[in-house]
Amino acid sequence: MKIVLVLFLVLFVGPFVLLLPFFGMLGAMELCARVGGRLSESLTATLPPKFGAAVIAIPKFAIIILKSIRRNLLRSSLSYLAVFVMVLVITGIWSILTFLDAATSAKAANFKALVTDKFQIPSQMPPSYIGELTREAANLPAGMRADPAKDVMTWSFVGTSLDPDPSKRSQENMIIFFSMDPRGLLNMMDDLEQDRLSPADAKQMRENVAAMQTNIKGIVLSEEKLRTINRKVGDRLKVYCFPGQYKDIEFDVEIVGTFPRSAGRYDGSAILNLEYLQKSLDAYERKTGKQHPMSNRYINLFWVRVPNEDAMRALAESLDKPGRFSTPPVKIERGSSAVSSFLDAYKDIIAGMRYLLVPAIVAVMILVIANAISISVRERRPEMAVLKVLGFQPWQVLILILGEALIVGVLAGGLCTTLAYYGVNARGGIQFPIAFFGKFFIPVESLWWGPVLGAIAAIAGSVVPAWSARSVRVSEVFAKIA
Amino acid sequence: MANAELTQQVTEPSRLATWFWPAFDFSRRFFLTLASLPFIVLPAMLPLSSLLLMLPAAIPDETIITESHQRGSAIRNLGARLFALGVGLASLVAILLPSHELAVRLGLTGIQKWVAIAVTAYLLDLVILAAVGNVPLRYNFRNLMVRWRITLLTAIAFTVVVALLTVMLAFVVGMYRVTEESGQPGNILILGDGSTDEVFSFLAYSDVDKIEVERCVLDEDDRPLAEPIGVKTITLGGRPRYMTSKETYAISIQTVPGREKKRFVQVRGVVEPELAALVHDLKLKTGVWFSDAGVRTPPGEKPGERDQVEAVLGAGVAREFGSTVGKPTLEVGDTFELSDRTWVVVGIADSDGTTFGSEVWAKQSIVAKLFSKNGYNSMVLRIDDRGTRAEVSRRAAEMAFHLRTRFTNPKISAQTETEYFNKQSETNKQFLFAIIFVAAIMALGGVFGVMNTMFAAIAQRIKDIGVMRILGFKRWQILVSFLLESLAIALIGGVLGCLLGSLSDGASATSSISSGQGGGKTVILRLSVDSTVILTGLLFTLVMGRLGGLIPALGAMRLKILESLR
Incomplete structure (x- = not known):
């Protein structure tokens, strides 16, 4: 049923939705040009003759270009649709690449360093490291030191399921928690920092943190995750840890809040209070009389915000001192470097997207435009000859053809990325699991990528046919017709 | 006024x-x-000859086969419609049967079979139409030559789209090969209870010995088996041995030589390399397996001071390590740094196209010590593997079920290796879906391009169409004529695209496989342009050509003689 609906939308509604704005924009542009023409005619009396002629010529020229586009609306529409769909793919790919580039490039401001096991993943450090690492960061020389109250954060990843049977584990009943001190949500989590959120979202996060601090069993989930597991805020649930990780540990949790909608990158995420994890491991020891296998290695990542790279190096030196942090040895690196290491497995896929897919799609786009414009020029050679007889200069003929392609390209690119920005983001982004990123959103920059990309493809595709139109010989064309 | x-x-x-x-x-x-x-669009996917024969069933007023039609009674009209439908279906069967027969004779199965049937049916259909239809092929091809620039531009667009599709599919086929070829049908992978991935699994040293002596005597419905299933025994080193491999697995972080960058290296510690190699059906390409000690003392050094860890590298990881030190691949005798130790390559495994190709193998005791592991991560056991592949798979499934449900001391997670690697192909499915999506959208671009070309071609030759009709060509022949023209453009571009994409065959690429429940493995795979990829490229070409050409061709067919000559 869903497939039928999708087919119906794609085949019936899709072309209408895509073409209506194009026709609308063409109509609006022509209307503007005509109104502009009228206005310029009334203005010319007050202007110097040469300047006045130029003022009149611009809207008239625009009208000729727009008329040429609508003369063969079928061809224009097909070219528009071709460019539209290609720009759509490129926008999707660039959105993924832009996000990954940002995640792997060092940031000068809000510099966060990551302390992990030096030699292996998953990094598993003892809880005692929290205090020791915090002290090290707080004892750095003045101007470099971190504030233990707001510049540190630890993450422990806890895989759980609503179903105790591991064989029945699925996306619908699985919740992977970041187990952490709730205070870190306000200061350290990327894109959730108070100064980055809108006042309403910032308030929502403060309330979440307060609820988690009051009730250590309180958890915060993304709205998407709530939908997936079919629960709501206020619900209490029992979750069972993956036996391969926190064997025989279960949590009775209460959903106390959700991430703000603007924090789309946390779709699918969940937060558990670290204190609850610690207490559960202690309870296990009291119950069984033996330590839980994970009780001395449940800290996966330690984040610390330092003012700059020098501070990170100073901290690295103190961590490397002999006899300290040896079981396991730790390393400190920029958060972006750590992400980069994880993405190494995908380097060929990313390179393929960047250097093969995108250029190839741009090439196809150029070819489609070149094809359409070549056909158009070929059909309109007599018209070019007439224009020349009427006094049009070769460069004006060239601009006529380039203008046609440019309008189609810019409109296709612009409308495509506008639709993608609002449509795709409203639908929850692009699902493309790569490393630990599952979803990508179309960035606001795409609003200029589209028109620019369309313009580049249009100019590249139409420059040769336009040059050929410019070089039309009047005598040859009329001789042929005669 | x-x-x-x-x-x-x-x-x-x-x-x-x-x-x-x-x-x-x-x-x-x-x-x-x-x-x-x-x-x-949907009927356009039918072979054209069937479509033409069936059209009167849907639009009886549109004369296609004949020049005119006579309106009769409702019953007569219904009869005519049913007749057209019947004849169309009969022709469809007549085209599909030999195509199916060909696919069967070629021994094709699965998706390959259906793609082959579709491509053969389309090609057969074209041959039939060209032969029976008396279509003015020379006229069409001459037109393509005359308008060579436009033809070329359209064909190049097809070439780019199909070449990209070929490369992307070759990548996915390479990934599927890794997951398919890494598992042995008679092998069972044992992980700690509830674990789905080796890296999060734990098996105590004392527990694994109990597993290898276990025998399964009941099937999944608790009925006695005709023959109990147990772990296969072989004679190795002059003594009988259970065919099992006890392994410690770690993902190590390595600083790439000469760069600040870090990468993850998968290290597998095995107790007895020769036995593990037999279990995993792995052979050495060059060199030897590591020694019992697992370390070697470099010349001029005292034993125990700066001992180097002996390692056997998978072929892919050897290439990857080599590329960062300016060599095509690391060779026996080369060294590298990992986990604060120097490792020396003693052998290169012939493991291309499997997950082991991306791993570094070393002595289990050394790996466990280096990565602070006080147990195994996994154990692989081979059951008695006499009989056909299907029989062995069935027995392995019975044994895995037995270990998973009846063996409780300790409770473990057991699954056949093929099942495990099938689950690991979740990422492949996601990539395949992404590729289909991207390819479909790019194809739309190609379709719009060819539509433009064909609409222009028809617009320029309206008078030709009128003349052809006067000369006696039927409407359907005009349709076929223009459709063949668009298919010719598509095929020229598509075949070139397939050839261009084939150049990627054998190229090495890094990717990741996972079951989608955390964990996963980095794999170094070889792109594989096999017959399915080529056939899919061709099918894609034919479909694009048909979709792009059909609407303009229908327009050409519906032109009235007088109108076109005016």
């Missing part, structure tokens, strides 16, 4: 109409065409 005002009032609306009427009229026609698209 009044007259002038009146004239003004009359002329204003007509000028407005002059502006908007063509756009409105065109939009109306264009939207109607678009609305009819779904009804054209």
